[in-house]
Amino acid sequence: MAKAIIDEARIQGMKAISLDDIGLKEVPLDLLDLKALLRVNLSHNKITELPDDIPQLKNLEILSLYTNRLTLIPKSINQLSSLRRLILSNNSIKELPQGFGTCSSLEYLDLSCNKLSSLSANFGYLTTLKTLYLSDNILTTLPNEIGNLAILEIFVLRDNKLSSLPKEFGRLKSLVHLNLQGNQFKTLPTCLLEIPLNKKDTKLLLAGNPFEPNVKRVLKQGGVPKLYKEMKEPTWNKEKPEQQSQ
Template identity: 40%
Template sequence: MNPVYDFIQRNRVLAKIEKAQRSKARNLALDDFDLTGFPNILFKCCDLFSLNLGHNNIMDLPNDIIQLKNLRHLSLDYNSLDKFPMALKQLSHLVTLNISHNPIKELTKDIGCFVTLETLWCNACCLTTLPEELGTLIKLEAFGARHNKISKLPDGICNLKNLRWLTLEDNNLHNVPQNFDKLQSLVHVNFNKNNFNFIPLRMSKIKTLRYLHLQNNEFFTLPDTTIFAMPHTKINLQHNPLQLEDNKIYSNVIVTGTENEILDLLGNDSDSSSDNWDNSLNSSDLNYSDTESESEDEEILTDIPRLSKFLVTF
């Protein structure tokens, strides 16, 4: 890296952290600063409620992160974590955690310590399994693990009675656990790009389910029995090798159609959360930060002496 650019980047970070500390800020965004570690001054920002550290080069978290005792939302997506950071266990009060786009091979069995967690994103990691302990996250409302290599869901996932949004697009799934119908808060399920060739009948017993995405799977025929048992659910079966019969019409199923027709069926009567979910299929970025304006960043770049009083590296 260019030494001048490196100097500017590091001291821009310190300037932002110092400002957050002085103002007792609740939100801090340190995305895309080429961070490999943590400035010590960051741990003095005890008022932080949300912290974004996405798009850096962080490989692990220090135990000092426990000092951020008020932190509730943490985003670590697009870093270089090759294992679940054990220091995170000290932040068991987190509400939102995003570890997507890191080469993490497995979720720790200690995931159950996050008893207050409501949203967990672990998309595009290197996961092949999910731990049974996932089912102990009884407050979890949204879970995303798309773009992994998961072939089977743990039975414990059926204990997530508050789960509303589930996306497991682009995995190797072909079935769901026996007690999947216990998920009686489930609204939106994304099983696109998996290996399903039937809709498990137990899914028809989830009366809250409104959107079921099964595009790019292995359906050769339409599962009539299950479809008729799910009149309350809009089902997308596009891009399957279906052999269709012309005389069959299903008001709640998409097998072909234009983009506008699909939006009419899947979007018009959904709430805003569902719309946002549809639009988030290619990203799991969460941003709770009140970021500074472009003009403030430009001011920092053109006024090097004001960058920071700590001219150190980390």
């Protein structure tokens, strides 16, 4: 089936191809001959690795590989200089290759539902990112360099094991949607007070964290806007324990 689809794409000079849900265990090498491709969908297959020659698709802008069996990404993926959207969710990726941060045009990256326990410092070189999904991994920390993602607007970190954020996170001034649900935060990281996520048309999602009583109380009373306001007060950390538990 894959060969027939690829042959037709070659004959028609197609810019997009969909090889999703056809039981592929590897990327067909014939696919790499279609240099004009802009969009490739290989989702819902059984692919375990990507070929090192993937940069042959030099014009590729969108690559979808969600719901496969990937454990690693080849270092060569950073040579896809036109790649804008990379969807790798629901795989078994444990780490990202060295140099992954040099994907120079990437705007949308979905790595949710994988097995990432950490991110390297070079992740901070993905300065063109606007949307980043890292939910349902096992992250315990983020690198300080995450603060370099200056134009990031949507950041989903739901269901990890985070209990703190680096102070550099506060440099993400373009964020309008941040999801921290289902982590291990006991209080709101103070670096978030530097990001206006308490304003209209922004969203900060915090449910499912083991917050201290004073944080729970304020969130229940007035949500994120009230929590921002109270945490900026000099008396915030001076509340007596009996006040915090009310």
